[in-house]
Amino acid sequence: xxxxxxxxxxxxxxxxxxxxxxxxxxxxxxxxxxxxxxxxxxxxxxxxxxxxxxxxxxxxxxxx
Amino acid sequence: xxxxxxxxxxxxxxxxxxxxxxxxxxxxxxxxxxxxxxxxxxxxxxxxxxxxxxxxxxxxxxxxxxxxxxxxxxxxxxxxxxxxxxxxxxxxxxxxxxxxxxxxxxxxxxxxxxxxxxxxxxxxxxxxxxxxxxxxxxxxxxxxxxxxxxxxxxxxxxxxxxxxxxxxxxxxxxxxxxxxxxxxxxxxxxxxxxxxxxxxxxxxxxxxxxxxxxxxxxxxxxxxxxxxxxxxxxxxxxxxxxxxxxxxxxxxxxxxxxxxxxxxxxxxxxxxxxxxxxxxxxxxxxxxxxxxxxxxxxxxxxxxxxxxxxxxxxxxxxxxxxxxxxxxxxxxxxxxxxxxxxxxxxxxxxxxxxxxxxxxxxxxxxxxxxx
Numbered sequence: 001x002x003x004x005x006x007x008x009x010x011x012x013x014x015x016x017x018x019x020x021x022x023x024x025x026x027x028x029x030x031x032x033x034x035x036x037x038x039x040x041x042x043x044x045x046x047x048x049x050x051x052x053x054x055x056x057x058x059x060x061x062x063x064x
Numbered sequence: 065x066x067x068x069x070x071x072x073x074x075x076x077x078x079x080x081x082x083x084x085x086x087x088x089x090x091x092x093x094x095x096x097x098x099x100x101x102x103x104x105x106x107x108x109x110x111x112x113x114x115x116x117x118x119x120x121x122x123x124x125x126x127x128x129x130x131x132x133x134x135x136x137x138x139x140x141x142x143x144x145x146x147x148x149x150x151x152x153x154x155x156x157x158x159x160x161x162x163x164x165x166x167x168x169x170x171x172x173x174x175x176x177x178x179x180x181x182x183x184x185x186x187x188x189x190x191x192x193x194x195x196x197x198x199x200x201x202x203x204x205x206x207x208x209x210x211x212x213x214x215x216x217x218x219x220x221x222x223x224x225x226x227x228x229x230x231x232x233x234x235x236x237x238x239x240x241x242x243x244x245x246x247x248x249x250x251x252x253x254x255x256x257x258x259x260x261x262x263x264x265x266x267x268x269x270x271x272x273x274x275x276x277x278x279x280x281x282x283x284x285x286x287x288x289x290x291x292x293x294x295x296x297x298x299x300x301x302x303x304x305x306x307x308x309x310x311x312x313x314x315x316x317x318x319x320x321x322x323x324x325x326x327x328x329x330x331x332x333x334x335x336x337x338x339x340x341x342x343x344x345x346x347x348x349x350x351x352x353x354x355x356x357x358x359x360x361x362x363x364x365x366x367x368x369x370x371x372x373x374x375x376x377x378x379x380x381x382x383x384x385x386x387x388x389x390x391x392x393x394x395x396x397x398x399x400x401x402x403x404x405x406x407x408x409x410x411x412x413x414x415x416x417x418x419x420x421x422x423x424x425x426x427x428x429x430x431x432x433x434x435x
Contacts, residue, residue, distance in 0.1 A: 014416075015102070015208065015260040015286075026185070042185060042215055045324045056263060056316055059155075059205070059212035060183025063325055064263045064316050 015063075020053045028062070030055060071287030072110075080292040081115040087299040094120045095251060096298055097244075097388055099237065100258035101128030101416025102286050108425035110288040120295070123250070123388035126240045126344065127258050129205040130157050130414035131386060134340045135374040137233055138163035141202045144231065144367050145176045151194060153187040154202035156180040157414045160407060164374040168202075184216035184230075191220070191228035200363045201230045207264045210234040210352060211325035214332035217354070217361050229363035232353050234333065237261050238269050239350035240341060245277045249389050254298035256291065257283035259313040264329075266321030267309045274307040285313040332358050340373065342410055343383025382409035385418050392422040399423060 018030035018038060026040035028049060042061040043049045055062040088094060098104055104124045107113055113122060126132055142163050145152035152168070159169040159180060172178035177197075181187050184201050191199035203213040213230060220228045237258060244250060257270055262283045270281045280301035284294035294312045301307060311317055332355060339351030354362045363369075376383065380402070381395040392398055392411065402408040404420050411417035415424070 015263075040185065042212075044215060045211060045322055045328070056260070058208045058260065060185045061212040061215055063208065063211055063260070063322055064318075 014058075016057045018055050018057050018062075020049055020051050020055060022051060028055075030057065071285065071289040073289060077115065077288055077292055080289065080296055084120065084292065084296050084299060085117045087296060087303055088117060088119060092119065094253045094299075094302075095123050096120065096254050096256060096295060097123040097125045097252050098256040098284075098291075099125040099127045099241065100256075100261065101131065101414065101418075101421075102260065103256055103258070103284065103291060104128070104418050105416050105421045106286050106288065106291060108421040110291075111425070112288055112291055115292070116295070123252065124385065124392075124418035125255075125388060126244070126341070126386045127206065127237060127261075128386075128411070128414050128416040128418070129209065129235070130155075130161055131382065131410040131417045132235060132240075132341045132344070133158075133161060133204060133233055133410060134342045135162065135164050135376065136340065136370075136372055137231075138168070139165070139374060140364070140369040140371060141231055142166060142168060142171050142176075143370050144200055144363060145171050145178050146174075147198070147367065149198050150177065150367075151190055151197050151199045152176060152178045152202065153181045153184075153190060153199060154178070155182075155204065158202060158204060160413050161410055162377075162407065162413075184213050185219075188216050188220055188225065188228055191225055192223075195227055197227065198366075199228050200367075201228070202233070203230050204233045204235075206235060206237050206258070206261050207329075208260045210329055210333065211264060211322070214325075214328040217332050217358055218328060220361060221358065226360075229361050229366050230354065231363045231369075232333070234352040235339065235341070236335075236350055236352065238272075239347045240344055241270075241273065243344060243347055244387060245273070245279070247387065250387065252279060252388075253302060254280040254282070256294050256298070257281045257309070259283055259285050259290075259317060262311075262313070262317045262321065264322050264325045266319055267311055267317070268320075270309050274309060278307055280307050281309045283309065283311045283313050283317055285316065331355070341386075342376065343386040377408055380409040382411045382419075385409075385411050392419040395419070 056064040187201040282294040333352035411419035
């Protein structure tokens, strides 16, 4: 456990704010506030989404 | 950093803390419950407890998804994980939750193919790449995480992926809150509402708290100033004899929630008649299982699971911690036999668990007090 920083990649319930930078086959390519890039974020629940939009991502799926 | 730095301004935090102190009635002891484990984590991480007057007590609620999983469900997962044909996937913090005999991490050490994933979508990718193996996802979490599982299962169904299934342990936050409000052990003055759950479900499901129990609810964000402002909003309601659901986290939480997320959840899940919560016992209609349309993806039907109820270890007081009856440090094994490295109870496993959050941050403040 210890300090997971701003959010913990192993935690089941961490909401991670991310910014959309582009799109790929499985969804969006996003970057979080620590500069880490995440590919394949599902955006079906918050569409329409454009590059530059800020999302709240839970377990690989944008919920807001 | 936009939307973050503004909510971590220490000077403004002290100003709000001063307003909180001024809003308290002298001689009255206030108890406010933060429902969500993410809030518990933030409260200890940013030392919000230290800024509050002594007669305002924050009580930690049951909103940590790992903490409320009973041992029997962990045993069910391990039984499936030990099958040779199975790749078992789960979130990382689930790996160290103790079952009656072992953890999933122990099972992995003994040869089970247990893999940590960040998202159920990762588990589905593993299923696509391993068509000869059964890939099982151990789904946990409240309404924040349930849409991810639902969306994954919808994709699996539409793609016709047959080697993917799910042990569904998703729970809903309202029934345990109602159980806590009915409990004679606990007298609460208000609730800090779970911001991210409300992103999905909106504020309406919490309206029974002011309507039926006369307690204010303020839906809150997770930064230090969010939490301080939410506490102040609760106190203002009490001062003005108002009682309602207010939304402090308007930059994220829409009033109606996320309608598309609710729709996919309705398609994929249905309510279980009963579900056992660690420390809280069986609560009616408090958890989700797969709907008839998704029965083919239900690992509990696909594989044999023990389904045996296991009592919590006697030494562990997670139940009382989850109900807010005791503080983490009041548990007999806190920080001695039970630590994040060797957890006896679930509240010490997840970073969102009250015991782990307190062990990682809060204990330093108490050591200072002792000196």
